[in-house]
Structure formats: structure tokens, C-alpha cells
Amino acid sequence: MGPDKEEKSTATTKKRVLTINTEKKKKKGEEKHDEDGEALSPAARLFHQRSFNCHIIAMMGLAKRIDVDAVKAGLEETLLRHPRFSSVMVPGTKERWLRTKVVIDNHIVVPDLNVEDSSLSSRDQLVEDYVSSLSTTTLPLSQPLWDIHILNIRTSEAEAIAVLRVHHSLGDGVSLISLLLACTRRTSDPNALPTLPDSQRRSAHSGGRGLCGFIMSIWKVMVLMWHTLVDVLLFVATSTFLKDTETPLKGKGGVGFHRKRFIHRYLSLDDVKVVKNAVGCTVNDVLVGITSAALSRYLNRRYGEMDDAKDKKKNLPPNIRLRTTMLVNVRKNSGIHALAELMKGHGGARWGNRIGYAILRFPIAMFEDPVDYIRKGMEVTERKKNSLESIFTYASGVLIVKLLGIKVAAALCHRMLSNTTVSFSSIAGPVEEIGFYDHPLVYIAPSVYGHPQAVTLHFQSYMNKIKLVLAVDELTVPDPKRLVDDFVESLKLIKDATVKNSS
Structure with missing residues (x-):
């Protein structure tokens, strides 16, 4: 961590004093838990390097x-x-x-921001x-690793903003x-949890019964093993020497x-679904295609500005290698109902960082037909679905920590992320309006900071x-x-081309 982060973290720690509950339980089964606690998982230890x-x-x-006060009461419950x-x-x-015993006031930050005479655009800024200033600070270890910042400021999109910050060691992004x-x-039913959309994954055909079905099953297993082997070799190469092209997006x-x-x-989720239904793919396939198109448009413009090229339509160098490192939760998500029961003291929902990595390459080119970005994106995602790369990387990471130690594992992960260009993720959110402790939610915009990449992309759906x-x-x-404008324009071009091709 840099000097600025250390100074601000120390100052924050001095201001906030944690009350730790050191009373020992009388029961034999609980005594060890209170005295020794629960060991950090390898991934949690990694995020503290x-x-x-x-x-x-x-x-x-x-x-x-x-x-x-309503937010405090809700958090306590x-x-x-x-x-x-x-x-x-x-x-x-x-x-x-x-x-430990949590002092709720240590986790609630209400900054005094004077915005009485400012315009909406200046309030947005x-x-x-x-929020940008938060990325220069870190959470103090003297208390549970989370806080929430309350900004009672009206912006162009909302009447107020709440910013929840959580250290990544507490869990993976999806969890x-x-x-x-x-x-x-739900705002329509204060006692009901949100409804999440059904999975959009397409089921693979078994290939029939009898001899043909058996042969197809064997073939699928062989393809899976081959793809996994290739991905593992590329992953090892990326962790050691294989770097992405040095583009204006590379940190x-x-x-x-x-x-x-x-x-x-x-x-617009409706526009994404128009493309999805016309091409016959998933929402995630469309998001990968839009990302390829937007990054291509942005880089094409940046290269044109740098080289002062005459042909402003196609300035991209050939064979650009631009990849994302995706964190994959290899543990089945417990679901919001199980987590709600866990916070009531019921059930045993699984928790923790149990994540592997998968490296995905975005096609970077200027295609004449915008729908080609979706087709190429489908090829990439379909290929990754037939691989056990994330499971292997999770298992190998645990093994490296045990055999070589957390510092070696951290060095390999850092090099792997540094050798790729962007982080990419997408999460499906509620399909109806929800309330955060009786405050109707307008949008959710999650992200992450602290990893060695210059660009992080996240897609979060909510309602339509x-x-x-x-x-x-x-x-x-x-x-x-x-760059954000390039995403908006890319979706518009792809959707218009899809409708034109369909008609």
C-alpha cells in the first residue's frame, strides 16, 4: 500500500476505537472458537497481501x-x-x-458536504x-472490515447515495x-425478498441414447479435457511470461x-434482450460482444489520435491480445434466501472466498457488421463453458499456498493479473423494485479497487x-x-444491425 493509504488508514484507526468482546464461553465446544477464531481461507489471506x-x-x-437511524437499525438486524x-x-x-462486539457508529460515515447552491451536474461530480477518494484509503484492521458512507445529496439520478465498502477478504463479489x-x-411487499431472474443458460443435448449417445458422451469428455489442458497451459504461461499487447488500456x-x-x-436491458433473442445466445454473450465492440472503438480512436492517422476508420494494429481475468465462484451460491436465514441465526449457508480464475480474450477489430462482435463473443464464451480452468486454478492456488506459501502465491497472481488488461464481471439483479431499509433503490453500481489492472468493467442488472x-x-x-459512451453507442449499433438483419 502506498504512503497516502498508510497515513489515512492510521488516522482512521486512531479516530475509531473498537470494543472487542474477550469474554470466554463456558461451553466446551465454543471455547476454542472464541479463543482461536476461524482461520482465513487462502483467498482471504491473498487479499491481505x-x-x-x-x-x-x-x-x-x-x-x-x-x-x-433507520439504516443503523436495519444493519443491526x-x-x-x-x-x-x-x-x-x-x-x-x-x-x-x-x-467481536460491533460498534455500529464506527462503521457509519456521514460526511459534511456543502451543496446548497450547486447544480445537479456539479453534485454528480x-x-x-x-467515491473516487475512497480508493486512496483502506479499512482499518482494528474493526470489522466494512463501512457505509451516507451522502444525503440529490443528484441527477437519485435523491441520496449510500456507498457500502467491504474488504475483499470477507467474500467474493457474487456472495x-x-x-x-x-x-x-420488495417495495410492493416489505416482507418479501427480491426476485432474481431465472438462469439463462442453454442446456446441452445429451446426444441420444444407445451407442451414439455413449460415443457423444466420450467425445464431450475428451473435448472438455483438451480445452482444460490448453487453458491451464495458457494460464501458466500468463502467470510467468505471456503478456497482453501494450495498448492505451494496459496499466x-x-x-x-x-x-x-x-x-x-x-x-437498456430490453435492447440487450432484443439482440439475445435475435442471435440466439445469452445475455452474458451479448455483454461480452458489446465489450469487444466498445474496447475496439475506443482503441481505434486512441491509436488514431496518437499516430495522427489519415484513415480514422481503421487504426488498430493487427493481432491485439487483450484479455480479461475473471474471478469465478467455484462454490455454488447459497442464494439470498439462505443468506437471509443465516442473518436470522438459522441455517448454515456457506460463505467465504472460494474462487478460481478464467482468462478470456476479447476480439479487438473493426468489423463491418456490428453483429459480428456478438458472434465472436459467443465463440469465446462457448469455448470457456467447455473447460474446467477455474476449478483447476482454484485447486492449484490452494496447493501453492500450502507448499510454497502465501507470498509466492500472491506474486504469481499479481503477475497473472498484471499480464492481462481488464477485469470483467456481470451479475443479475432483482426484476422488481426493492428497498434498502425502507429506502426505495434506484440503482446498484458495484465495483472494486486495489488490484493491478487499470480497467475494471462490471454489469449489474436491476429491473429493466x-x-x-x-x-x-x-x-x-x-x-x-x-469509453462509457463507446459502450452505449456499441449497443445501439449492434441492436440496430440486429433488427435490420432480422427484417
């Missing part, structure tokens, strides 16, 4: 001014009952989670600058967003410690819209709003 001090941040736009959110990380030779949704309720050394700028924009959330290092991407 200096080069991987990652934080997940979720910006929430709300439809009315935030009642701070839900989030504070979750084991990870009521435990401190105890460092040492054997890092562990130790349950103020909120953007405030943490699921936990956040488990703290919400330089130390980018993980740089200040990040968070930009988010709406995309998708929030594209872009986190960038401004030294690498000085014009992030133009």
Missing part, C-alpha cells in the same frame, strides 16, 4: 433522503448478525477471524470525486452482492495503488436496466466518459 489489498465498493442510488461482518481479522503467523440483496425487501507498474475513477451509465460500472486508473484512461 500488500499487492492485493482489494476492496469491493457498491454505490446505491436511493429514491428518498436517507434516514441514518441483518448485516451485523453475519459472522464475517462481526469479526476482526487477527494478523500473525495464523491469521484468523475473531468474533462531487459524489464521483468523493457479497447476494448478501446485500438479502438485506433488502503500468504500481497501477493497483493509484486512485481510481468510478463512472456508471445505464444500458443494466448499470455499466467502469473503474479506471486516470493515468492510463484520462477520458473514461468517452
Whole structure:
């Protein structure tokens, strides 16, 4: 962590004093848990290394001014009952989670921002600058690793903003967003949890019965093994020497410690579904295709500006290697209902960082037919579905930690991320309006900072819209709003071309 982060973290720690509950349980079965706590998983230990001090941040736009006392009461009834959110990380030779008494006021931040005479656009910029400033700080280890910032500021999209920040060691992104949704309720029925969309995955045909079916099954297993072998070899190569092309999107050394700028924009989920239904793919396939198109448009323009090229239509160098490192949850998600029961003290929903990696290459080119980006995206995603790369990387990561230690594992992961260009993820959200402790939610915009990449892309659906959330290092991407515009324009071009081709 850089000097600025260390100074701010120390200052924050001095201001907030944690009360730790050191009373021992009388029961024999609970005594060991209280004294020793629960050991950190390998992934959680990884996120506490200096080069991987990652934080997940979720910006929430709300439809009315935030009642701070109502939020505190809601947190005490839900989030504070979750084991990870009521435990401190105890460092040492054997890092562990130790349950503690949470002082809720230490986790609620209400900054005094003077915005009485400012316009909506200047308020938008103020909120953007405030959230960006959080990326220069880290959560203190003296208390449970999360906080929530309440900005009672009316912006162009919402009446108030709440920013939940959680250290990545507490859980993977999918689990943490699921936990956040488990703290919400439908506005139409305050006692009902949100409804998530059904899975859009297409089921593969078994290939028939009898001899033909048996042969097809054997063939599928062989293809799966071959794809996994190729992906594993490429993963090992990326962790050691195979680098992405040095493009204007590729971060330089130390980018993980740089200040990040968070930009988010709406995309129409209906337009995405029009493309999905016309091409016969999944929503995620469309998002991969849109990303390829937008990154291609952005790079084509940047190369044209750098080279002062005459042909502004096609300035891309050939054979650009631009890949994303996707974190994959290899444990089945417990679901928001199971997490809600966990916070009530019922059930045994599984929790923790159990993640593997998968490397996916985005096609970078200027295609004449915009729908080609979707077709190429489908090829990439279908290929990855027939591979066990994420399971292998998870298992090998655990093995490396046991045999060589966490520092070696962190160095390999850092090099692997540094050798790729962007982070990419997408999460399906509720299909109806929900409330965050009786505050109707306008949007959810999650992201992450602290990892060694200059560009992070996240797609979060909610009702009939998708929030594209872009986190960038401004030294690498000085014009992030133009990059977001490229996503909006790419979706429009692809949708128009799809409708034209269909007609």
C-alpha cells in the first residue's frame, strides 16, 4: 500500500476505537472458537497481501433522503448478525477471524458536504470525486472490515447515495452482492425478498441414447479435457511470461495503488434482450460482444489520435491480445434466501472466498457488421463453458499456498493479473423494485479497487436496466466518459444491425 493509504488508514484507526468482546464461553465446544477464531481461507489471506489489498465498493442510488437511524437499525438486524461482518481479522503467523462486539457508529460515515447552491451536474461530480477518494484509503484492521458512507445529496439520478465498502477478504463479489440483496425487501411487499431472474443458460443435448449417445458422451469428455489442458497451459504461461499487447488500456507498474475513477451509465436491458433473442445466445454473450465492440472503438480512436492517422476508420494494429481475468465462484451460491436465514441465526449457508480464475480474450477489430462482435463473443464464451480452468486454478492456488506459501502465491497472481488488461464481471439483479431499509433503490453500481489492472468493467442488472460500472486508473484512461459512451453507442449499433438483419 502506498504512503497516502498508510497515513489515512492510521488516522482512521486512531479516530475509531473498537470494543472487542474477550469474554470466554463456558461451553466446551465454543471455547476454542472464541479463543482461536476461524482461520482465513487462502483467498482471504491473498487479499491481505500488500499487492492485493482489494476492496469491493457498491454505490446505491436511493429514491428518498436517507434516514441514518433507520439504516443503523436495519444493519443491526441483518448485516451485523453475519459472522464475517462481526469479526476482526487477527494478523500473525495464523491469521484468523475473531468474533467481536460491533460498534455500529464506527462503521457509519456521514460526511459534511456543502451543496446548497450547486447544480445537479456539479453534485454528480462531487459524489464521483468523493467515491473516487475512497480508493486512496483502506479499512482499518482494528474493526470489522466494512463501512457505509451516507451522502444525503440529490443528484441527477437519485435523491441520496449510500456507498457500502467491504474488504475483499470477507467474500467474493457474487456472495457479497447476494448478501446485500438479502438485506433488502420488495417495495410492493416489505416482507418479501427480491426476485432474481431465472438462469439463462442453454442446456446441452445429451446426444441420444444407445451407442451414439455413449460415443457423444466420450467425445464431450475428451473435448472438455483438451480445452482444460490448453487453458491451464495458457494460464501458466500468463502467470510467468505471456503478456497482453501494450495498448492505451494496459496499466503500468504500481497501477493497483493509484486512485481510481468510478463512472456508471445505464444500458437498456430490453435492447440487450432484443439482440439475445435475435442471435440466439445469452445475455452474458451479448455483454461480452458489446465489450469487444466498445474496447475496439475506443482503441481505434486512441491509436488514431496518437499516430495522427489519415484513415480514422481503421487504426488498430493487427493481432491485439487483450484479455480479461475473471474471478469465478467455484462454490455454488447459497442464494439470498439462505443468506437471509443465516442473518436470522438459522441455517448454515456457506460463505467465504472460494474462487478460481478464467482468462478470456476479447476480439479487438473493426468489423463491418456490428453483429459480428456478438458472434465472436459467443465463440469465446462457448469455448470457456467447455473447460474446467477455474476449478483447476482454484485447486492449484490452494496447493501453492500450502507448499510454497502465501507470498509466492500472491506474486504469481499479481503477475497473472498484471499480464492481462481488464477485469470483467456481470451479475443479475432483482426484476422488481426493492428497498434498502425502507429506502426505495434506484440503482446498484458495484465495483472494486486495489488490484493491478487499470480497467475494471462490471454489469449489474436491476429491473429493466443494466448499470455499466467502469473503474479506471486516470493515468492510463484520462477520458473514461468517452469509453462509457463507446459502450452505449456499441449497443445501439449492434441492436440496430440486429433488427435490420432480422427484417
